[in-house]
Amino acid sequence: MTKSDIVSLVIEDTGLSNVKAEEAVDAVIDAVRESLARGETVILRRFGSFSVREKNARMGRNPKTGQEAPISARRVVSFKAGGHFKDTVNGAGVKFP
Numbered sequence: 001m002t003k004s005d006i007v008s009l010v011i012e013d014t015g016l017s018n019v020k021a022e023e024a025v026d027a028v029i030d031a032v033r034e035s036l037a038r039g040e041t042v043i044l045r046r047f048g049s050f051s052v053r054e055k056n057a058r059m060g061r062n063p064k065t066g067q068e069a070p071i072s073a074r075r076v077v078s079f080k081a082g083g084h085f086k087d088t089v090n091g092a093g094v095k096f097p
Helices: 003-014 018-037 083-089
Strands: 042-044 048-055 058-061 068-071 074-081
Touching: 003 018, 018 042, 018 048, 074 083
Parallel strands: none
Antiparallel strands: 042 048, 048 074, 058 068
């Protein structure tokens, strides 16, 4: 699924124009991005939460050559799926053969 697919679903569900639906999707994505850039956790009930974790600098290894290479400290985004989201993805308790 792409961003344009999400915009199309918003159009179908809300009846917004194409321009307004794209603006709405962009606004949500921008809000999540800006909150994470500030180091805040973003919680979307019944979906999941995004958070920022700090990773320390360390020595890594080039898998092709085996030579050690430094990996700098950085911040990474982590996503933890919510229970309702997991249930939906897993068929909400429906057993598949």
